[in-house]
Amino acid sequence: MMKDKVQHLFDEPACQKNQANSEKERRTGCSKPLTPGAAAGGCAFDGAKIALQPVTDVAHLVHGPLACEGNSWDNRGSGSSGPMLWRTSFTTDLAEIDIVMGQGERKLYKAIREIATRYRPPAIFVYSTCVTALVGDDIDAVCRHASEKYGLPVIPINAPGFVGSKNFGNKLAGEALFGHVMGTVEPDDAGPTDINVLGEFNLSGEFWMVKPLFERLGIRIRASIPGDARYADIAAAHTARVNMVVCSTALVTLARKMQERWGIPFFEGSFYGISDTSEALRNTAALLVEQGVAPSLLDRAEALIAEQEASALARLAPYRERLAGKRVLLNTGGVKSWSVVSALMEVGMEIVGTSVKKSTPEDKDRIRALMHDDPHMFEAMAPRDLYKLLAAGEADIMLSGGRTQFIALKAKVPWLDINQERHNAYAGYDGMVELVRQIDLAIHNPVWEEVRAAAPWDDAGQLTAAHSESAGEGDPSKEPAASAYVARHRKKFADTRVDNTDPNFLAHHRKKFAGAAGDDMGEC
Amino acid sequence: MTKVTAIQKAASINPLKSSQPLGAAFAFLGVEGAMPLFHGGQGCTSFALVLFVRHFKETIPLQTTALDEVATILGGADHLEEALLNLKARANPKLIGVCTTALVETRGEDFAGDIALIKQRRACELAGTEIVLVQTPDFDGAIEEGWSKAVTALIDNLVAPEAAPATAPARTDFDQINILPGWHLTVADLELLRETVEAFGLTPNIVPDISGSLDGTVPDRWIPTTYGGTPVDSIRSLGSAAHTIAIGEHMRRPAQRLSEISGVPFTLFESLSSLASVDIFVTLLAQLSGRPVPPKIRRRRRQLEDALLDGHFFFSGKRIAIAAEPDQLYALATFVTGLGAEVVVAVTTTPNSPVLTKVPAQEVRVGDLGDFEDLATGAACDLLVSHSHGRQASERLGVPLMRVGFPIFDRLGSQHRRTILYEGVRDLVFEVANVFQAHPHVHTSEELDPFRERGDYHDRHTQIAHH
Numbered sequence: 001m002m003k004d005k006v007q008h009l010f011d012e013p014a015c016q017k018n019q020a021n022s023e024k025e026r027r028t029g030c031s032k033p034l035t036p037g038a039a040a041g042g043c044a045f046d047g048a049k050i051a052l053q054p055v056t057d058v059a060h061l062v063h064g065p066l067a068c069e070g071n072s073w074d075n076r077g078s079g080s081s082g083p084m085l086w087r088t089s090f091t092t093d094l095a096e097i098d099i100v101m102g103q104g105e106r107k108l109y110k111a112i113r114e115i116a117t118r119y120r121p122p123a124i125f126v127y128s129t130c131v132t133a134l135v136g137d138d139i140d141a142v143c144r145h146a147s148e149k150y151g152l153p154v155i156p157i158n159a160p161g162f163v164g165s166k167n168f169g170n171k172l173a174g175e176a177l178f179g180h181v182m183g184t185v186e187p188d189d190a191g192p193t194d195i196n197v198l199g200e201f202n203l204s205g206e207f208w209m210v211k212p213l214f215e216r217l218g219i220r221i222r223a224s225i226p227g228d229a230r231y232a233d234i235a236a237a238h239t240a241r242v243n244m245v246v247c248s249t250a251l252v253t254l255a256r257k258m259q260e261r262w263g264i265p266f267f268e269g270s271f272y273g274i275s276d277t278s279e280a281l282r283n284t285a286a287l288l289v290e291q292g293v294a295p296s297l298l299d300r301a302e303a304l305i306a307e308q309e310a311s312a313l314a315r316l317a318p319y320r321e322r323l324a325g326k327r328v329l330l331n332t333g334g335v336k337s338w339s340v341v342s343a344l345m346e347v348g349m350e351i352v353g354t355s356v357k358k359s360t361p362e363d364k365d366r367i368r369a370l371m372h373d374d375p376h377m378f379e380a381m382a383p384r385d386l387y388k389l390l391a392a393g394e395a396d397i398m399l400s401g402g403r404t405q406f407i408a409l410k411a412k413v414p415w416l417d418i419n420q421e422r423h424n425a426y427a428g429y430d431g432m433v434e435l436v437r438q439i440d441l442a443i444h445n446p447v448w449e450e451v452r453a454a455a456p457w458d459d460a461g462q463l464t465a466a467h468s469e470s471a472g473e474g475d476p477s478k479e480p481a482a483s484a485y486v487a488r489h490r491k492k493f494a495d496t497r498v499d500n501t502d503p504n505f506l507a508h509h510r511k512k513f514a515g516a517a518g519d520d521m522g523e524c
Numbered sequence: 525m526t527k528v529t530a531i532q533k534a535a536s537i538n539p540l541k542s543s544q545p546l547g548a549a550f551a552f553l554g555v556e557g558a559m560p561l562f563h564g565g566q567g568c569t570s571f572a573l574v575l576f577v578r579h580f581k582e583t584i585p586l587q588t589t590a591l592d593e594v595a596t597i598l599g600g601a602d603h604l605e606e607a608l609l610n611l612k613a614r615a616n617p618k619l620i621g622v623c624t625t626a627l628v629e630t631r632g633e634d635f636a637g638d639i640a641l642i643k644q645r646r647a648c649e650l651a652g653t654e655i656v657l658v659q660t661p662d663f664d665g666a667i668e669e670g671w672s673k674a675v676t677a678l679i680d681n682l683v684a685p686e687a688a689p690a691t692a693p694a695r696t697d698f699d700q701i702n703i704l705p706g707w708h709l710t711v712a713d714l715e716l717l718r719e720t721v722e723a724f725g726l727t728p729n730i731v732p733d734i735s736g737s738l739d740g741t742v743p744d745r746w747i748p749t750t751y752g753g754t755p756v757d758s759i760r761s762l763g764s765a766a767h768t769i770a771i772g773e774h775m776r777r778p779a780q781r782l783s784e785i786s787g788v789p790f791t792l793f794e795s796l797s798s799l800a801s802v803d804i805f806v807t808l809l810a811q812l813s814g815r816p817v818p819p820k821i822r823r824r825r826r827q828l829e830d831a832l833l834d835g836h837f838f839f840s841g842k843r844i845a846i847a848a849e850p851d852q853l854y855a856l857a858t859f860v861t862g863l864g865a866e867v868v869v870a871v872t873t874t875p876n877s878p879v880l881t882k883v884p885a886q887e888v889r890v891g892d893l894g895d896f897e898d899l900a901t902g903a904a905c906d907l908l909v910s911h912s913h914g915r916q917a918s919e920r921l922g923v924p925l926m927r928v929g930f931p932i933f934d935r936l937g938s939q940h941r942r943t944i945l946y947e948g949v950r951d952l953v954f955e956v957a958n959v960f961q962a963h964p965h966v967h968t969s970e971e972l973d974p975f976r977e978r979g980d981y982h983d984r985h986t987q988i989a990h991h
Contacts, residue, residue, distance in 0.1 A: 081969055205967035212973050308974070409833040425967055430974050441840040445864035450799050451829045456807045461816030463807060 005158075009171045009253060043161030045129050046072065047169020048176075051250060052125055052157065053086055054078035054201055054226040055234065059121040061090040063108050063139060064129025065099075068161070077423060078227050079205030085121055094131065104137045109146055116150040122231040123153040125176075133160035153231070155180045167250065174198075174254030177225070177234060182258070185235035187222075192293055194222040195284060196237050196264075198255055199246040200271075202227025206425035210271050213281060213308070213428065217300055219288065225251070238262045242287040244269055244280060265290065271427040272339040274312050274346070278305040312429035316347050319436050324348030326443055331355045331386070331400035332418060340399070340418070341370050343432040344439075352395050353378055387411050397443050412452050414442040525881045526870075528888045537894025538913060540847050541873040542930060544660040545623040546572040547670025549586055550707055550930075552621030552656075554732025555678070556753040559617035563589045563604055563635065564625030565596075568662070578933035580738050585749050587611055591627060600628050601638040608642060612653055615748035618756050619654040621674060629661035654756055656681045666873040667930060668774040668849045671707035675732060675778040682759045685785050700765040701812060702788065703730040704779050706772025708852040708929060711739040711939040713948060720806070720945060723821060724813035729758050729765060738939060763788060767812055769805070771796055771944070772851035773879040794879055795855035796944035797952060798862055799828055805945070824946035828953075835953035836863045838960045843903060845869035847896040847910040848929050850877035855943075856909060856928065857883045859952060869899040893917060907959060924963045926956060 042050075045068055053060055053076065062069035069091035080086065092098075092107050108126065115124055124146075128139050143154040159172035195214070200207050207227050214221060222240040223233040238258065243266035245255045255266040265287050269280040285301040327350045330340070341351055353376040356364055367377055381389075386404060389395070390411035398408045401419030408415035416438055418426065426435045457463050549560035549572060562569040569588035576584040589603040604622070611620055624635055639657050643650060658677040660670045701721055705714060714735035721728035736752025743751050762768075763786030770779035770792045779790040791808060795801055803825075810817050842865040846856050850872050857867045861884040870885040871892070880888045889895055893910065897917035900908060908918050911929045918925035932938040941955075942948035970976065 079967060079969075205969065205972055208967070208969035208972040209974060211969075212975050216975065409830075412833070423964070425972055428974060430972070438840075441864060445836050445840055446861065447832050447836040447839075447863050450862060451832050453800065453803075455822065455825055456803050457810070457817045457822070461810075461818060461822055463810050463817075 005172075005175070009168070009175065042166035042169070043130075044159045044164045044166065044169035044172060045127060045161040047166035047171075047250075048157050048159035048173040049127060049169070050076070050166070051170045051173035052176075052226055054080075055125070055229045055231060056080040056086045057083035057122050057230045059085055059088070059090055059115045059119055059124045060127065061092070061108075061111060061115060061124055062127045062129060063092045063094075063104070063111075063132045063137065064127075065094045065131055066091065068127075068129045069093075076201075077204055079202045079208065081208075081228055083230065085119060088119075090115055099131060099135060102135070104132055104135060105139075105142050108132075108137065108139065108142050112142070112146040112154055113150065116146075116152055121152070123155060123181075125155050125157055127157045128160050130161045133158075133162070153181070153184070153235075170250035171253050174251045178254055178257050181231070181234050183235070183238040183262075185232055187232075187236040187239055190222075190236075190239040191220060192241060192291070193219045193288055193297075194240040195219055195242040195244060195288070196222050196240040196258075197224045197244045197246060198251040198266075200224050200227045204423055204425040206271070206427035206431055209425055209428040209430050210277065210280075213277075213304065214284070216304060217281070217285065217297060219284060238264070240264060241291045241293075242266065242284055244284060246270060270339045271431070273341075273343050274309055274429055274432050275342055276339050277428050277432075278309060281305055308429045312433055313346065315433045316343070316436055319347045319440055322440055322444065323436070325350060326396040326439075327352045327394070328439075329353045329390070329395035329398045329400075331381070331398055331404055340426075340432070340435065341367070343436065345370070347436055349439075352376055353389075355380065383407050397439060399439075412448065414445065414448060416442050526883050526885055526888055528875055528880045528890065530875055530890050532891075536892045538892055538897070538916065540871060540892045540896065540910070540913070541666040542575065543572070543662040544665040544667070544670035544673075545625050545662060546575065547665070547667035547672075547707060548621065548623040548658045548660045548674035549670075550576075550667065550734075551671045551674035551678075551732045552619070552623075553584065553737055553750055554734040554753045555619050555621070555759070556736065556750060556755045557618035558621060558750045558753065559585050559587060559611055559615055559619070559748075560621045560623060561587045561589065561607055561611065562623050562625055563600060563607075564591060564627040566590045568625040568627065575931050575933075579931040580740070580939065581936070582738060582740060585615070585617075596627065596631070599631070599633055601633065601642075604635075604638055605642045605646070608655065609646060609649055612650055617653055617749045619656060621677075622655065622657045623670070623674070624657075624659045624661060626662035629659065629663075635659065654682065665876075666849060667707055668772075668851060668877070669874065672774040672777050675704060675775070676781050678731065678759050679762060679778055679782050679785065682756065683763045683782060683785050684760065685763075696766060697727070697761075697764050698766050699725065699727050699813075700761070701726045701728050701809075702762050702765040702768040702782070702790075703728050704768060704770040704775045704782075704790075705730060705732075706775050706851050708849065708855070708943075709771060710941055710943060711735045712942045713944045715739075716942055716945050716947060720821065721809060723818045724809045724815050726809065726813050729762060730754060731759055731762060734939075740939065762786065767791065767808075769793065769808070773854070773877050774851055794851070794882070795858055797855045797859045797949055799825070799832065799946075799949065802828075802945050802949065821946070824950075828946040828950045831950040831953045832863065835957045838957035839863035839865040842866070842906040842960065843868045844907045844909060845871075845896065845900040845903060845905045845923075847871040847893060847908075847914060849873050850880050852929050853888070854879045854883050857885060859949070860956065863953070868903040868905060869896065871896045871899065897921065906965075907956070924959050926959050 069089055073089035074087055092111050094104055094107065098104055098107055112124055126139055126143050139156045143156040147154040155176060157173060157176045159169045202224065207224055211221055223229055223237040225234055225237065241264065243255045243258055243264050245252050245266055245268045258264045259266055267283045267287060269283060270276040271280060281301050282305065285297045289295050289297055325348060328344055329352050332355060344351065351371055354367060356377045357380045364377065386407050390398065390408055390413040395413060397414040397416060399416050399418045402417060405415055424434060424438055425431055545562055545568065552558045552560040566588050569586055573584055573586045587607060589600060589607040591600050591603055595603050608620060611617060622639065635657055639655055643655060656677050658674045660673055703717055711734055714730055714733060718728050718730060731754045733754040737750040762782055765788050768779050768782055768788050768790035770776060770790055773794055776792055779792060782788055783790055793801055793805060796805055806817055806821060839860060844860050844865050844867050846853055846867055848856060853870060853872050857870060861867055867885040870883050870888045872880060872888055872890055875890045889899065893913055896910065900917065900921060905923050908914055908923050908925045909928055910925065912927055912932050912934050914925050915934065927935055942951045
């Protein structure tokens with residue numbers, strides 16, 4: 001059953017990357033086989049959990065031994081406008097005896113009861129994991145029974161880690177929403193301008209930078225999935241008139257299925273970058289008009305876009321002087337490999353490279369269009385090569401996810417997190433201004449000058465020439481303890497004085513030590 | 525050059541200062557077998573004493589000449605004499621540090637003359653006890669000045685002039701290095717300084733040394749004076765060192781005085797709370813000792829580099845308000861701006877220190893915690909830095925407070941926090957970063973709304989390097 005599902009999900013006609021593949025490639029699926037010993041990234045459970053966890057009012061119960069949830073909980077900063085239950089961690093924490101004796105299903109059932117009675121959430125999501133899938137716990141059946149018994153939706157999320165990659169887990173999460181949640185609630189306020197945003201995680205609350213733009217146009221967000229979503233909104237998501245897919249590879253399948261079942265048209269877009277945000281507003285308006293909304297929406301959208309773009313560009317302008325010519329290395333992939341590029345180019349920054357590891361052929365086309373003369377695209381770069389490039393000073397800053405953070409830091413190169421663990425909100429027009437501001441702060445942080453200065457001694461701890469020359473000729477350690485020695489010492493330090501507000505102090509200091517006359521300490 | 529603005533109002537609201545005699549007594553507490561004596565009213569002493577006890581959680585030897593009505597009118601010399609004799613008889617201290625207060629200074633007596641007479645008249649009774657006078661009226665200065673004057677007085681009274689060969693038999697001990705620490709260095713800082721100097725085979729002579737006396741050890745018997753601290757004989761031997769290292773601008777006076785008396789050259793570090801200044805310090809030790817930098821110290825430097833790299837994210841663009849005595853203000857302000865933060869409010873106690881003009885801020889206000897709170901209110905701060913009395917402002921403003929300096933009475937262990945050298949700077953990076961992490965800024969939908977009123981926190985482009 002799982003095998004069919006896997007095959008079915010891999011064959012995604014709406015996936016641009018998949019479309020570019022040959023018939024044979026399409027059958028083998030988009031996810032590359034994992035290489036033992038050289039794999040990075042999370043499992044399918046991880047992907048499913050990430051994709052659903054920001055649903056704020058749901059209890060997320062992980063059925064498995066401790067590690068799956070215990071080692072991963074409370075690791076992301078999605079914003080919630082209300083319920084905080086999503087941050088509470090629930091797991092069945094299976095013990096050896098539970099597994100040996102086949103007590104897993106019973107424990108799961110009890111756990112659901114405890115959560116249902118104590119927290120009374122609108123729904124419980126139950127995640128299977130490798131061990132419980134392996135021993136054959138039937139979580140679908142347990143969820144069904146518990147749901148009837150306790151009178152709330154208990155949704156099985158079948159995405160045990162071994163079935164595939166994190167990205168595949170995202171898809172399975174979408175499947176669960178499609179199969180068990182959407183369409184189960186008929187809202188009494190469905191309107192002609194309702195839309196869903198799929199794949200938006202509301203990291204650091206950044207969707208709140210965009211949502212008011214839609215509202216200004218009279219467009220209502222029925223459900224933003226999963227960021228700041230509530231169960232009832234997802235359950236009623238089938239009444240929306242348009243879907244926007246943000247993190248395309250994660251939930252594009254869900255969008256296609258919604259189109260097939262409920263006739264909701266969708267488009268892919270992004271809120272990263274000024275032109276992308278404008279494009280998202282424009283496309284939403286266009287699709288709504290196709291759905292029967294009055295065409296004046298298009299004009300209002302254009303007016304808003306013009307106003308917002310002008311405002312954002314005006315706020316970016318002061319950074320031009322400070323950032324023009326600074327070299328950026330983008331090591332992220334996917335949509336972000338190009339979506340932030342235009343904003344960075346707007347302030348005159350130079351893109352010295354962008355990773356296209358997770359990018360589609362269309363992503364690559366857009367990169368080429370943006371950086372016509374020399375696109376500097378690279379596939380994944382080995383940490384050693386990346387370090388070498390950064391240490392050689394070929395970039396002034398790297399933008400990437402947390403995994404390559406320390407490569408940049410150890411190479412003493414500024415780094416900014418633009419992936420999911422970050423704390424800053426970068427969506428929409430304001431978000432791009434904030435991104436540029438953060439880049440400015442990172443590049444101009446005085447710490448770089450400080451940490452890049454070499455220690456005043458060599459690997460053996462001997463002062464380097466610039467520092468030891470002041471001790472006069474010869475090796476001071478061989479000097480006998482004689483009055484001449486001390487006299488020289490005294491003379492030597494007579495003029496020294498520390499003024500460490502001056503970043504060039506060390507250089508001055510060396511000069512002073514070399515025998516120049518002091519200025520303000522003549523008496524000592 | 526930073527603008528230093530003087531006090532602009534009559535009523536001090538929530539004082540930032542501790543008084544000058546407290547600073548002087550603080551220095552005497554770093555001398556072994558010492559007994560600070562306030563020449564003034566009983567309250568002068570007891571308030572200072574209580575503040576010391578609240579900060580250090582220790583018994584603090586601190587006595588008073590307990591001027592009464594009559595002495596206040598007719599003169600306090602009798603009380604001073606009686607106090608000295610009583611102290612000698614009851615505690616037999618090796619040194620009595622007489623700190624004058626506002627009361628007696630307002631009367632304006634000849635204290636030095638009084639003490640000279642008492643010493644002459646009571647030579648037998650007072651034999652074996654040094655009496656050092658420092659004039660520290662409460663109406664002037666603050667801790668820094670008091671501390672600096674007391675250390676200068678110790679040097680003036682105890683260090684024999686270079687020209688007197690009889691009292692200075694061995695001219696120079698090539699391995700001895702004098703350390704004159706500012707008052708804002710902690711017990712842990714002094715221990716670190718000692719270990720670092722010793723690592724080069726040099727012998728540090730730290731004056732005063734609170735690391736032996738205020739470090740919270742439990743002695744096995746009752747001792748009425750300070751226990752630990754710099755021995756009086758070590759202060760006498762200051763003149764035979766190869767070099768003096770003074771830490772903090774307010775230690776220039778004693779260092780200069782010592783060099784005038786005995787010819788020992790000095791190096792002044794305005795701060796040792798930055799990588800660059802510690803590099804210079806370590807280089808100096810390597811040159812003085814002629815030895816390579818030990819592996820342990822080299823490793824600490826690398827650890828600090830990493831701490832700076834990991835920690836700078838939390839400082840970038842942060843707006844910080846600091847209220848502290850001049851040298852501590854300077855050290856902390858250069859520290860946080862060195863990691864990319866901005867000092868938007870800088871308040872200090874006294875206007876006289878030349879280091880104030882170098883504080884990396886638009887303006888340094890001489891004032892109190894009331895000014896601090898007012899300025900911080902309009903400045904959208906992310907962090908307040910002050911002593912424990914800053915907690916009220918912190919509560920009212922909803923901005924976290926990092927406690928530094930004196931007094932810290934609502935947290936334990938402030939004496940064992942390191943703030944200087946590679947280890948101390950590393951600790952500071954972590955401490956500040958952890959305050960920020962403990963108080964994360966959680967975005968709200970109102971604050972991120974693109975149609976909100978502009979000109980608020982999120983949009984500010986001000987963090988444009990001033991330094």
